[in-house]
Amino acid sequence: MSNNQAFSGTIERRAFVKELISLCPEALVIGGLGSSTYDMFAAGDRDQNFYLWGAMGGAAAIGLGLALAQPNKSVVVITGDGEQLMGMGALATINAQQPKNLTIVVLDNGHFGETGMQHSHSSLGTDLTAVSKACGIAHSFKVKEASEVKTIQEHVLARAGVAFAQVYVKADDLPRALPSRNGVHIKNRFRQTLGLAPL
Amino acid sequence: MSSQAAPNDSQTHPWQDDIFNVLKKGGVKQVSYVPDAGHAHVIRRIHADPDMRGIVLTTEEEGVAIAAGAWLGGDRHALLMQSSGVGNCINMMSLLESCRFPFLTLVTMRGEYAEFNPWQVPMSQATQGVMELMGITVLRVSKPEEVEDVISAALDSVFEAGERVAILLSQSLIGRKKWVRN
Numbered sequence: 614m615s616n617n618q619a620f621s622g623t624i625e626r627r628a629f630v631k632e633l634i635s636l637c638p639e640a641l642v643i644g645g646l647g648s649s650t651y652d653m654f655a656a657g658d659r660d661q662n663f664y665l666w667g668a669m670g671g672a673a674a675i676g677l678g679l680a681l682a683q684p685n686k687s688v689v690v691i692t693g694d695g696e697q698l699m700g701m702g703a704l705a706t707i708n709a710q711q712p713k714n715l716t717i718v719v720l721d722n723g724h725f726g727e728t729g730m731q732h733s734h735s736s737l738g739t740d741l742t743a744v745s746k747a748c749g750i751a752h753s754f755k756v757k758e759a760s761e762v763k764t765i766q767e768h769v770l771a772r773a774g775v776a777f778a779q780v781y782v783k784a785d786d787l788p789r790a791l792p793s794r795n796g797v798h799i800k801n802r803f804r805q806t807l808g809l810a811p812l
Numbered sequence: 813m814s815s816q817a818a819p820n821d822s823q824t825h826p827w828q829d830d831i832f833n834v835l836k837k838g839g840v841k842q843v844s845y846v847p848d849a850g851h852a853h854v855i856r857r858i859h860a861d862p863d864m865r866g867i868v869l870t871t872e873e874e875g876v877a878i879a880a881g882a883w884l885g886g887d888r889h890a891l892l893m894q895s896s897g898v899g900n901c902i903n904m905m906s907l908l909e910s911c912r913f914p915f916l917t918l919v920t921m922r923g924e925y926a927e928f929n930p931w932q933v934p935m936s937q938a939t940q941g942v943m944e945l946m947g948i949t950v951l952r953v954s955k956p957e958e959v960e961d962v963i964s965a966a967l968d969s970v971f972e973a974g975e976r977v978a979i980l981l982s983q984s985l986i987g988r989k990k991w992v993r994n
Contacts, residue, residue: 643881663884668907671877678881678889681842681865686885702870703877709868796911800884809886812914812974 622781624759626720629780630691631656632759633718636766637687641679641803645672645692647727648787649720653691655790660806664792664799670699673707673717680712683807687714687769694721694735701744707775708749714772717745718765722784730784745777752776823987827959828853831918834960835890838967840916841865842882844875845892850920850986854892872897873904880913888971891917895939895980896932905946908976915948915976916967925983928991943978954982 630652634642643663644650649672650664665672676690697719707715723736735741745753752768756778768776793799801811832854835843843858844867845851858866869875875891882889893901898919908915922929923936940950949969953962962979969975 641885665907667910668877668880668904670873671880671904671907674874674877675881675884677867678842678878678883678887679885680881681867682882682885682887700874700877703874705870706867706874710865796907800911800913803884804886807886 622722622757622783624756624780624782626652626722626780626782627655627787629759629762629782630720632762633689633691633765634659636762637689637769640687640689640769641683641806643672643676643679643688643690643692645669645690645696647693647696648722649692649696650792651787651790652720654792658792660802662792662799663803666794666796669696670703672696673700673703676715676717677703677707677710677712680715681710684712684714685772686807687716687772688712689769690715690717692717692719693726694719694723694741695725695733697741698734698739704745704748704750704777711775713774716765716769716776716778718778718780720782721779722782724784726784726786730786742777742779745779750775750777754778756780824853825956825987827956827985829857830960831963832857834963834967836861836864838888838964838971840888840890840967842867842878842887842889843892844869844878844889846872846875846894846897848892848894848920849989850894850981851892851918872900875917876901876904876907876915879915880907880911883913888914889916891915893917893919895919895921895923896935898939898943898978899935902942902946905943905948909947912974913976914970914974916970917948917978918963918981919978920981920986921983923983926988927983928989940980948976948978950978950980952980952982954985956985959985 644653672692680688724730879889923932966977
């Protein structure tokens with residue numbers, strides 16, 4: 614454990630996600646497996662939320678498919694460090710496509726929160742912002758103060774290029790807030806907000 | 813990407829144009845892939861088409877997730893991969909079943925006919941089984957004249973009925989891989 618870095622996130626994740634969604638009320642939002650999905654639901658259920666209860670590592674790639682299909686809508690992926698680490702290659706795939714309307718927000722507490730708060734790679738020396746930059750995503754930045762939610766909002770609303778935000782959140786264990794686990798229901802109501810038939 | 817030279821292995825067959833034409837006519841907008849010589853011609857045509865988006869992947873499971881996102885936004889998507897890539901998709905395929913996402917994939921087979929590389933064999937032998945275990949209907953095409961009809965039928969099942977269908981393109985259809993270059 615000698616390579617542990619001090620991990621000093623101080624941002625309250627629930628309040629941060631609530632603020633971000635309220636600043637981007639039209640955004641289509643994908644929530645990664647685990648705490649990120651709970652944070653989104655706790656902020657208020659929305660038909661434009663797609664919650665993941667599995668498919669670990671898939672959140673950003675789902676965001677890519679959606680962003681390419683809906684170029685005139687802002688798409689936000691809200692996920693955790695563990696979920697993003699499992700899908701790190703997707704950052705290279707996303708960069709190759711350059712969807713202008715996609716913002717990836719990683720709520721990074723440096724731990725696997727759902728399974729007993731084991732250290733993740735991001736508190737063991739891996740810098741996810743540097744990974745994202747190295748994949749070619751120019752707008753990759755760290756957020757260490759809650760007030761910087763405005764910077765993310767600007768990227769989401771501008772739809773001027775892929776953005777990646779690593780948000781340093783507190784490593785705390787919050788009460789769960791559980792959205793529907795019926796994937797068909799979540800999918801169909803999401804599609805209906807875009808005028809698409811349930812299928 | 814459209815200007816890249818064809819690799820030596822990539823001999824173009826008329827059935828490969830059939831695949832492209834079925835996808836195009838079927839309204840498929842997003843096509844993601846980990847390359848295979850058997851798919852190379854279709855990949856080139858997709859990148860050359862202004863109405864289609866070719867998406868190169870780092871691993872095949874990304875394509876499963878992209879398919880789901882595309883459908884959430886109203887786009888038809890297809891995943892092109894080689895049999896060795898199917899194993900990389902297994903857990904992500906639970907997303908398809910859990911949410912009943914339409915899913916179309918075309919899989920070029922290795923490890924079953926005039927195969928030079930034994931490392932291709934284990935995943936090849938498991939390809940159909942693992943997809944069926946994950947709830948995907950598997951069709952196989954071995955004759956050039958069947959390609960158009962089978963893929964077109966699969967496309968209807970996927971995007972009209974919301975099914976999950978994989979089409980295996982036999983290694984005998986694709987032809988022997990040249991191991992010694994002249």
